[in-house]
Amino acid sequence: MKERALVGEMSDPGRLVLLGAPLGNPADASARFRDVLATADVVAAEDTRRLNRLARDLAVSVPGRIVSYFEGNEERRTPELVEVLTAGYTVALVTDGGMPSVSDPGYRLVRAALDAGVPVTAAPGPSAVTTALALSGLPCDRFCFEGFLPRTPGSRRARLRTLAAEERTLVLFEAPHRVADALADLAAAFGTDRPAALCRELTKTYEEIVRRPLGELADWAAENEPRGEITLVVAGAPARPAERPDDDTLRAAVAAREAAGLSRRDAITEVATEYALRRRDVYTITHT
Structure with missing residues (x-):
């Protein structure tokens, strides 16, 4: 971990910058992403090794102090970073891909920074949610993002029952070892004919988009055991006619x-x- 002493307090608070990181292809990093990495006083990274590798790929030098910020330490590290921010320094927050806070570490720090009166801004970048939605071939005008489904089968099925009548296109994240079971539960709750897409390894070498009805997609996943980062997109429920009044x-x-x-x-x-x-x-x- 790079160390650089942060001494002396400045008169004004610093700022927190959320960096939208490439999903897989380093070429997707924006110019602002590179500039913030090269100028931030502290870079809080979900995985410091991945950050260092990305910086090398981008030929960007990171002179600021690099610290880890992930699910296991964010509760402890958040007050430390807020102290740095209120002392007047710039902290950049970067996760392994996409925008911090969106099913990734970040919300806790954003909330704490705002409560401390620290400005929060972003250098927007790639998003697995909107990328998968656009590639799915399903309606994109209205959608809802549900993040990761519950891990246990009973809780997952209960959640899906509440979503079965949702008319907007649904976007979900899922772990590879649970995706076949999740798709089987989706087919049971939404119907086997509901259109869907499984988006795997977006922007990476082995990117794959499989577009099939839920029943067929569940069978495909069980047979092929897809690996890597997975985003599911499911068509919304057909609109129901309003109940006829008397x-x-x-x-x-x-x-x-x-x-x-x-x-x-x-x-x-x-x-x-x-x-x-x-x-x-x-x-x-x-x-x-």
Whole structure:
């Protein structure tokens, strides 16, 4: 670990910079990523060896002090880094790939820095979430990110039951040794025909995108035992038509729209569309 003494307090707080790191290909590192690495007083890295290797690949010298910051030590190290920040120094936070805090260490430090009045900014970079979403071939206009599913089968299945009716495209991270079981549970909860994609080793030499219905994808994973960093993308549930209200409610809905200025014809059309009913049926109900 590189050591550089940080002595003397400055009048203003420093700043915390979140660095979006390449998912695998060093060429994806931004110019700002390189600049921050070369100028930060402290670089907190999820894996210091990976950081040093990345710096060598980028031909970037890191003169600042490099410290480890990972799940096992972030509770202890966070106050130390906040002390450095409040003394006026710049701390860069980098994880093994993607943006810190997003299913990676970082949230605890971000929250502590903000509570201490320290500015927090970012040098944005690659994201496994949006990269997998864009490559999946599934709708991207609305999506939700669920991170890692629970590790135990019972908790995982319970979580999936709550997500089965979600209409937005779903993005998940999963460990290779659990992905086959997770896909089998997804197929059971969402249906075997729900479109999905398994994205493996994004931007790396052995990048692979497998796009199949959940049932087929679960069988493929069980047979092939995929390895590496895995992101799953699953199509949202089909939109459910609104429940048909009783006739009095339909009449009141049409009357409310007329009172708001719509013509009787437009009011009937709007109510019929909202509840997936035939316009003729709504017309008949409002005239009886």
